[in-house]
Amino acid sequence: MARSTLSLLSLVISLLIGLGSADWNILNYQNKKVLSGSSLKNYCESWRINVELNNIREFEVVPQECIEYIGKYMKSTQYKADILRAVEECQLYVSSCCNLKDGKDAWIFDVDDTLISTVPYFKKHGFGGIKVNITSLEGWMKQSKAPALDHTLGLFHEIKGKGFKVFLISTRRESLRDATVDNLIKEGYHGWAGLVLRDLQDENKHVHKYKAEARKRLVNEGYRIWGIIGDQWSSFDGTPSAKRTFKLPNSLYYIS
Ligand SMILES: *[C@@H]1O[C@H](CO)[C@@H](O)[C@H](O)[C@H]1NC(C)=O
DSSP states (O other), rough: EEEEHHHHHHHHHHHHHHHHTTTOOOHHHHHHTSSTTTOHHHHHHHHHHHHTTTOOOOOOOGGGGGHHHHHHHHHHHHHHHHHHHHHHHHHHHHSSSSSSSSSOOEEEEESBTBBBHHHHHHHHHHHSSSSHHHHHHHHHHHTTOOBOOOHHHHHHHHHHHTEEEEEEEEEEGGHHHHHHHHHHHHOOOOOOSSEEEOOOGTTOOOHHHHHHHHHHEEEEEEEHHHHHHHSGGGGSSSSSSSSSSEEOOOOSSOOO
């Protein structure tokens, strides 16, 4: 009797575990209507916000059912408002943060989807729903036609005007240097103190490691890094860090 109760119990437990793991995917919850009243829009918005919270990591593609939602967001007034809010918080910090002194006060910007936008590329290439084709993306970058993000353009000049040395640290490869400089200048950016791009030996490294090493070189040169503004968490990870970091939204791709 006891034995059969035990085995019944273990059957129930294994069933529960089985159910638990089958239910683990939020989509399964949704299909089973456990999240009552939840819609695809709710699901996609929670996917998006969890990307921003750095809970969802290393995704290669936007979930198929959310491609349309993410595409709409990246073209929306809400996306612009979210960027503006981050920029305003950054301005607030900059207005009183730092006692600039000897020309060694530094601020770091990402390039893509921070200073200039890749949204026009992704608009034509599946809005994050297909794995990024580097050859095709770099071909587009070589054309130097990525538009500025207006709010960060203003912020860039404000920060530079306050006397910070502005460094751009990008995941782009060295082979794109001329095209990147052309693009930035055409869009109104100028006067940065350094543009760090990935050379061959950086290509096999995780981006967060490559970016931390670039900051390390700045610190070794005597710079104080007051802030970083970027659209990827890998722009902030590791040491040395900055006093403050400001994350811009980006749910099209994830760079680790
Ligand atoms: C990637 O893009 C290049 C250039 O547009 C193209 O020739 C190639 O076939 C693409 N690769 C894949 C896997 O789609």
